[in-house]
Amino acid sequence: MFHWLEKNPFLFAVGVFVVIAFAGLIEILPNFAEASRPVKGLKPYTVLELAGKEVYKKDNCIACHSQLIRPFKAETDRYGRYSLSGEYAYDRPFLWGSKRTGPDLHRVGNYRTPEWHANHMWDPKSVVPASIMPAYKHQFTNIADIATAYAEAVTVKKVFHTPYGDDIQPGKAAYEKYYKEKVLPEALKIAKAMKNKDVLDMVKQGKVPEIVALIAYLERLK
Amino acid sequence: MQSSAALEYDYSVAKLYMWTTVIFGIVGMTIGVLIASQLAWPELNYLFGEYGTFSRLRPLHTNVVIYGFTVSGIMATFYYAAQRVLKVSLAELPFFNFLAKLDFVAYLFAAAAMVVSELMGITASKEYAQMEWPLDVAIVVYWVIWGIVMFGMIGARREKALYISMWYYIATFLGVAMLYVFNNMEVPTIFFSGGVGAWYHSVSMYAGTNDALVQWWWGHNAVAFVFTVPIIAMIYYFLPKESGQAVYSYKLSLLSFWGLMFVYLWAGGHHLLWSTVPDWMQTMGSVFSVVLILPSWGSAINMLLTMKGEWNQLTENPLIKFMILASTFYMLSTLEGPIQSVKSVNAIAHFTDWIPGHVHDGVLGWVAFMIFAAIMHMSTRVFKREIYSKSLLEAQFWIQTIGVVLYFTSMWIAGITQGMMWRAVDEYGNLMYSFIDTVSVLHPYYAIRAIGGLLYLIGMFMFAYNFIMTATAGRKLEQEPQFRSPMA
Amino acid sequence: MTMAELQGYMMFFFTIFLVVILYAYILHLYRSEKKGERDYEKYGKIAIEDEIDDKPVEVNPKISNEKKEK
Numbered sequence: 001m002f003h004w005l006e007k008n009p010f011l012f013a014v015g016v017f018v019v020i021a022f023a024g025l026i027e028i029l030p031n032f033a034e035a036s037r038p039v040k041g042l043k044p045y046t047v048l049e050l051a052g053k054e055v056y057k058k059d060n061c062i063a064c065h066s067q068l069i070r071p072f073k074a075e076t077d078r079y080g081r082y083s084l085s086g087e088y089a090y091d092r093p094f095l096w097g098s099k100r101t102g103p104d105l106h107r108v109g110n111y112r113t114p115e116w117h118a119n120h121m122w123d124p125k126s127v128v129p130a131s132i133m134p135a136y137k138h139q140f141t142n143i144a145d146i147a148t149a150y151a152e153a154v155t156v157k158k159v160f161h162t163p164y165g166d167d168i169q170p171g172k173a174a175y176e177k178y179y180k181e182k183v184l185p186e187a188l189k190i191a192k193a194m195k196n197k198d199v200l201d202m203v204k205q206g207k208v209p210e211i212v213a214l215i216a217y218l219e220r221l222k
Numbered sequence: 223m224q225s226s227a228a229l230e231y232d233y234s235v236a237k238l239y240m241w242t243t244v245i246f247g248i249v250g251m252t253i254g255v256l257i258a259s260q261l262a263w264p265e266l267n268y269l270f271g272e273y274g275t276f277s278r279l280r281p282l283h284t285n286v287v288i289y290g291f292t293v294s295g296i297m298a299t300f301y302y303a304a305q306r307v308l309k310v311s312l313a314e315l316p317f318f319n320f321l322a323k324l325d326f327v328a329y330l331f332a333a334a335a336m337v338v339s340e341l342m343g344i345t346a347s348k349e350y351a352q353m354e355w356p357l358d359v360a361i362v363v364y365w366v367i368w369g370i371v372m373f374g375m376i377g378a379r380r381e382k383a384l385y386i387s388m389w390y391y392i393a394t395f396l397g398v399a400m401l402y403v404f405n406n407m408e409v410p411t412i413f414f415s416g417g418v419g420a421w422y423h424s425v426s427m428y429a430g431t432n433d434a435l436v437q438w439w440w441g442h443n444a445v446a447f448v449f450t451v452p453i454i455a456m457i458y459y460f461l462p463k464e465s466g467q468a469v470y471s472y473k474l475s476l477l478s479f480w481g482l483m484f485v486y487l488w489a490g491g492h493h494l495l496w497s498t499v500p501d502w503m504q505t506m507g508s509v510f511s512v513v514l515i516l517p518s519w520g521s522a523i524n525m526l527l528t529m530k531g532e533w534n535q536l537t538e539n540p541l542i543k544f545m546i547l548a549s550t551f552y553m554l555s556t557l558e559g560p561i562q563s564v565k566s567v568n569a570i571a572h573f574t575d576w577i578p579g580h581v582h583d584g585v586l587g588w589v590a591f592m593i594f595a596a597i598m599h600m601s602t603r604v605f606k607r608e609i610y611s612k613s614l615l616e617a618q619f620w621i622q623t624i625g626v627v628l629y630f631t632s633m634w635i636a637g638i639t640q641g642m643m644w645r646a647v648d649e650y651g652n653l654m655y656s657f658i659d660t661v662s663v664l665h666p667y668y669a670i671r672a673i674g675g676l677l678y679l680i681g682m683f684m685f686a687y688n689f690i691m692t693a694t695a696g697r698k699l700e701q702e703p704q705f706r707s708p709m710a
Numbered sequence: 711m712t713m714a715e716l717q718g719y720m721m722f723f724f725t726i727f728l729v730v731i732l733y734a735y736i737l738h739l740y741r742s743e744k745k746g747e748r749d750y751e752k753y754g755k756i757a758i759e760d761e762i763d764d765k766p767v768e769v770n771p772k773i774s775n776e777k778k779e780k
Contacts, residue, residue: 009376009384009392016393016483019728021400023487024439026721058343060277066573070496074645077653085498088430093348096434096497100573101261103657130662134260134267134275142272151411151419158414160429170416229762306760382770385756459757468754473739476750480735484728702761 038089044153044162045090045220047178048186048208051149052217055210056095059136064101067221080107090162102133109222114193117215136211140199144213146183150175187212190219231305232312233604235322239298240597240604242330244686246290247590251682253283255675262668273341281352282340287585288350288448290333295593296452297329297368300391302600303459304372307387308379318374325367332360344422348437350444351405355424358406365402369395386475390455393483397447405440431498435490442490449585451482453548453592454521460596461525461545465535466705470527474520481517485510492563495572504565511563518556525549540615541707544595547623551587555580570645575664575671576637583630586622586678594618594685601689602707607696609709614688622681628674636667 045053056062069075071082083106088094112120116127121139124131154170156162167178184203190212191203202209260266260276267275301322305311312319335357339345345352353361372395376384384392408424428436458475462468469475491499491507526549529535535542558580562571571577598609609615643663646654697710742748756767 009373012384012389013392013396016389017396017400019480019483020393020397020487022484022724022728023490024400024404026717026724057345057347059275060281060343060345060347062347063277063280068497070569070572072496072569072645074647074653078644078657083498085431088434088498091430092428092433093346093426094430094433094437095347098349098493098573099575099577101661128658130658132261132264132661134264134277136275138272145420148411148419148423151415151423152425154416154418155409155411155414155425159409170414170418172416172418174416175418231762306762307756309760309762309764309766311762379770381756381766382768383753383756385753387757462754462757463760466758468751468758472750472754473743476739477732477736480732484732705758 037086039084039086042087042089044156044164046182046186046216047146047149047153047168048183048190048213048216049220050152050217051144051146051208052213052215052220053095054145054149054152055139055214056217058210059139061105062095062097064097064099064133065103065105066097066100067104067106068096069104069106075104079104080110090156092156092160105218105221107222109219112218114190114215114219115195117218118194118196118199118211121211121214139210139214140196142210144208144210146179146208146213147175149213150178183208186216190216229311229313231302232319233302233600235312235319235326236298236301236600237604238323238326239294239301240600240689242333243291243294243298243593243597244689246286246294246333247682248686250283250286250291251675251679253279253286255672255679257283258668258672258675262665262672278341278343281345281349282337284350285336285340285352288444289336292448292585292589292593293329295456295589295596296394296448297326298600299456299459299593299596300372300452302604303387303456304375304391307381307385307459308375309381310375310378312375315374315378318371321367321374322371325364325371328360328364328367332357332364335360339422346406346408346424346426348405348426348433349441351402351437351440353406354422355406355408355410356422358402358408362399362403365395365399369399385459386469386472386479387455387459389476389479390451390458393479394447394452394455397443397451401440401443401447405436407436434494434497435499435503438493439487439490442493443487445581445584446482446486449589450486450518453552453589454482456592456596457521457525457545457549460592460599461528461542464539464541464545464595464599464706465529465532467528467530467532470524470530474524478517478520478524481520482514485514485517489514489563492559492568495563495565495568508563508565508568512560515556515560519553522549522553522556535706539706540612540619540709541595541598543616543619544591547619548588548591548595551583551591551626555584555588558583570641571637574637574641575633575667576641579630579633579637582633583626586626586629591622597689598692599707601692602696602699602709603702605693605696606699606702607692608699609707610688610691610696612709614684615709618681618684618688621684622678625674625677625681628677629671632667632670632674636664636671639663639667 069079069081069083076082120127121136123135124133153164153168157164157168167182184206187203187208191200194212194215199209199212203212256266257276257279272278301312312322336353339354339357340352344354346354372391376388407427409427410424411419412421412423426433458469488510489507491503492511495504495507526546529546536546561567562576562580598615601607602609640660643655643660648654699708739750743750752767
């Protein structure tokens with residue numbers, strides 16, 4: 001009865017495939033529609049925030065910081081409200097992380113300021129003396145890749161119908177217009193709140209360093 | 223059988239992958255020791271500027287040891303053992319032999335591109351799937367070519383029945399193919415943005431909780447199909463061959479195979495306990511993780527029993543030592559994993575150092591030990607030389623064993639300590655420790671872990687030296703050894 | 711019926727189905743050995759006798775014919 005399976009490599013392969021695909025089919029696919037509904041009032045990330053998320057990915061903050069508050073009293077006391085599925089509806093990819101060498105960041109925007117972040121990223125020990133986090137000084141000089149973040153906004157608007165306004169359109173001209181009218185003013189606000197003169201000067205010259213985008217993103221995590 | 227008398231197995235591809243196994247092993251483990259030390263002594267973060275921080279190097283470490291060291295080891299053993307259990311030589315199949323060599327070249331390019339892009343911080347940010355879409359495409363092509371070669375060889379086999387190792391290699395091919403493709407579904411932004419932004423950037427097809435589900439369905443099963451299934455394939459071939467004892471129970475090996483295939487895929491949910499994925503899936507992940515002990519131990523016990531009546535070999539032959547310790551560590555980590563998947567244990571263990579501790583008793587104790595033994599066994603046949611030094615191999619075994627033990631014990635203590643401190647409350651119900659308190663307390667454990675890792679790395683260098691000397695200066699053998707690998 | 715219910719039923723019955731198959735497989739392994747139809751343990755020898763000119767445990771009929779003609 002099972003002899004054919006052991007002797008025919010092709011049928012064997014099909015058998016293995018059915019058995020291993022079964023779990024995925026049941027567990028993942030049917031839940032898709034429900035799990036991707038955003039919570040009420042959730043806004044998509046602004047382009048500057050998306051660029052900040054790219055910095056978060058590039059310097060791989062996820063290696064040490066989670067963005068998932070579990071429903072325990074010890075966690076809600078420490079970090080705030082526990083996380084809801086709908087809060088992640090615009091997170092592509094998800095950035096929950098799997099290790100907390102540093103604290104959770106899902107609601108860090110509630111209890112830190114741009115100035116604190118600026119000091120912290122320049123020299124973590126200046127605000128947390130026992131910190132083992134490395135300094136990220138290069139973020140103050142590297143220019144953020146706003147264009148790629150804009151491309152991401154265009155893509156998710158088109159492909160996944162993420163509710164962005166009409167000013168997000170493909171093409172270089174639309175991007176440049178958006179950069180001047182939307183991204184720079186937002187960056188200027190962050191730069192002012194950071195109280196860092198060099199960064200402020202850069203933004204005034206029309207350049208957005210990575211740190212500004214990153215802080216915009218961290219401020220958004222609430 | 224006159225015509226096949228002159229025919230020999232063609233080990234050229236296996237040989238190439240053996241070298242990359244050693245090279246990637248050294249690179250990956252060196253980075254590993256560096257980042258472990260960075261946690262204990264943070265000043266080490268500033269050795270290479272932007273490119274030397276813990277966060278930037280950590281995915282490089284995981285990817286180099288997974289896709290460099292382990293995948294090379296899998297390929298080396300496949301191109302060696304598959305020929306032998308199928309009784310077909312690649313020399314008879316020039317087309318597939320060519321494809322296999324071509325595939326090796328593709329592998330080198332992909333690996334180089336992976337290292338460079340990750341150093342630059344170009345990443346999709348999903349664990350063990352960090353590579354961006356152009357590299358994903360390259361990897362799928364690489365994998366499919368491997369599959370073609372595999373089935374080409376199977377089609378030409380003289381041995382009608384497929385040996386159990388082949389079952390596991392086939393499962394590796396199918397499992398990784400399915401998981402990798404689905405997890406890396408992403409939309410390249412350049413196709414929609416009208417020429418704005420970086421060409422290599424993409425966004426995940428899945429968002430938030432869905433993305434997490436798919437990612438850990440992958441993340442967990444990458445462990446299954448890269449760190450477990452092909453390693454079992456190795457031990458089912460190399461342990462019997464080295465010891466001269468057939469597998470204790472072939473039937474048990476067949477049963478364990480189907481059990482593992484069915485159960486393993488369900489267990490991914492245990493990475494997401496207490497998260498926002500539906501409750502029933504979390505429970506499912508927990509339950510199946512516990513059930514997973516059965517097929518895992520089925521294979522491991524089968525291996526131990528294979529040595530029945532031949533335990534003296536354990537003291538005489540270091541390669542047997544490596545393999546037996548590997549199956550013992552396999553049993554340990556397949557017991558530890560289910561324990562961590564129990565929801566109440568997971569509440570403490572998740573996000574702590576117990577998790578890297580668990581991963582490393584698996585990969586250092588089980589995966590790498592098995593690969594070391596396999597490479598040494600193969601080198602006597604492939605280079606037709608005696609292993610250069612038995613005492614070096616013995617010393618490596620003990621140094622690395624001590625390294626692994628230091629590694630996982632320190633991480634157990636660190637993980638449980640931190641997990642308990644996070645939730646500790648005083649008599650009024652207020653949190654007792656600030657977060658940084660729970661970090662500072664870990665320093666001694668991080669230091670011990672770094673030392674454990676360093677010992678393991680020293681062992682890796684001893685192994686590399688032994689391997690190179692075997693390949694170039696080992697005493698020549700006139701005849702291929704039948705079972706036990708000869709060593710000086 | 712909602713998707714979630716369908717999921718539940720699929721899951722339940724398919725799991726039972728696979729468990730039944732697994733047990734049938736165990737039964738099959740031991741029964742066919744008892745009846746003397748086949749000896750599974752001999753396949754363990756494939757790894758031991760793996761020189762290219764060793765006699766295969768079970769000859770693949772398609773291939774060995776071709777080879778003899780040469």
